[in-house]
Amino acid sequence: MNRWLSHHRYALRVALHRLRLHPFSSAANIVIISLMLTVPILGAAVLESSQPLARQLAVTPELTLFLAPHTSSADQQTLLARIQKESGSKINQVRLLPRDQAMAQLRADPAWAQALDALPENPLPDAIIVTLKDSTAPAQEAAALTQTWQQWPGVARVQMDSEWVRRLESLLSFVRMGLGLLAIAVGIVVLATVFNTVRLQALTQREEIAVARLVGATESFVRRPFLYLGALTGFASSLLAIALADLALIPLNTILGNFAHSYGIQWAIHLPASSDLLLWGILIVILGAVAARLSVTRHTRF
Template sequence: MNRWLRHHRYALAVALRRLRQYPFSSLANIVVIALILAVPILGASVLQSSQPLTREMSTAPELTLFLKSDLSPATQQSLLTRVREQGGERVAQARLMPRDQAMAQLRADPTWARALDALPDNPLPDALIVTLRDSDAPAREAADVAQAWRQWPEIQEIQLDSEWMRRLESLLAFVRVSLGLLAIAVAIVVLATVFNTVRLQALTQREEIAVARLVGATEPFVRRPFLYLGALTGLAASLLALLLAWLALTPLNVILGGFARSYGVDWAIHLPALTDLLLSGLLVVLLGAIAARLSVTRRTRF
């Protein structure tokens, strides 16, 4: 056990020495990887910070069912009962909005009163106002219900008041897919950058490695410092990326905070959860070690 620890301590010391030996190239590689890593961190921050906001905004999706003009009051009540029964658990509330009541509400608004006085009669139809329960995908639920109810002969038209939520959910889904593709691109960049860095290090240390082989150094002993070099590069880049993302969020929150408050919403972008950040950093460290392993396997067998 002591021998194993001694070998790893030696490999770590060698990797740190090689980083210090070429500070500018090492720093350049770390900065490049960190800048690439900061982009998905910021994207994940925006996505996770938007989830509570979208849930708060989509708590009560509504549908307005405009009825045909020739329906009797008894038929309207029967249709209301049918909506409640067939909607089941998805319907939180359903009520009838007579055309006279809708007109009275519009006349109570001074901006509409003068325009409505010019009309000879009431052009509004009777309507059913249906409020759905909140769900994980309220826009899709509302669209499915509206599609089924449009087939009823008593329904003239359905207005989906949560149509904007469908667009918002589509936008968030696009962001999730984009972040996934960006994560793949970042992994490729990390692999390529660390691979080339370790390859150049191996070529630079060619004579040193050859001498170590002559005196009996094993393949794992020769390879181990390069693995630590790749892992340290990934670790340093992850920490720098986290710092850059945190610094970038400060001015972004100032701008977005003022914009959100103008709409009466308190919203700020926060970094992802600590667990997610730790897992992401560990993944980058592993990618660095894997890239070093691939590179050193090809370049150290002389």
């Protein structure tokens, strides 16, 4: 166990020494990777911080159940009770809108009053207005409830008032897809940068590696410092990316704060949770080590 630990301590010291031997190129690689990492971190921060903003806008998704003609009051109350019983966990409020009340609301609008006077009778059906609770996927829930309620007896048609939901989810889906593509691009940049760095290091240390093999060094002993080099590059890049993202949020929050205040809402962008950042950093370290492993396996066969 002590021997294994000593080998790893030696490999870590060698990796740090090689980083110090080429400070400019090492710093350049770390900065390039960190700049690429900063963009998805900021994107994730905006995406997470937009969720409370959507709730502050106080937009309520509604479904309107238009009842079949001549539906009795008892049947209407039965439908109300059934909605509450079967979908109560997804519903914030449900109310009955009688046809006469709906007509009165339309007549209160001067733009409709004259046209409605020409009608011989009230053409509007009785309706049930259902307000849904907030959820992570409101459009899918509204569509599922619409399909279910459409099959119920006494319901002529269900109207899903969720155009805003579709737009919001389309925007969020676009952002998530963009973040996914950015994450893939970051992974490629990490792999390519570390791969090239380790390749140059392996070629530079070619004679040293040959001598180490002559005196009995194993392949693991020769390659281990390069793995630490890749992991250290990923670790330093992750820390710098988090610091850059945190600094970038200062002017962004100043501008967004003034904008949100003009609309009477509170909105500030915060970095993702520490656990998410930690997981992201570990992934980058692993990618750096993997890239180093691929490069050193390919370029130390001499």
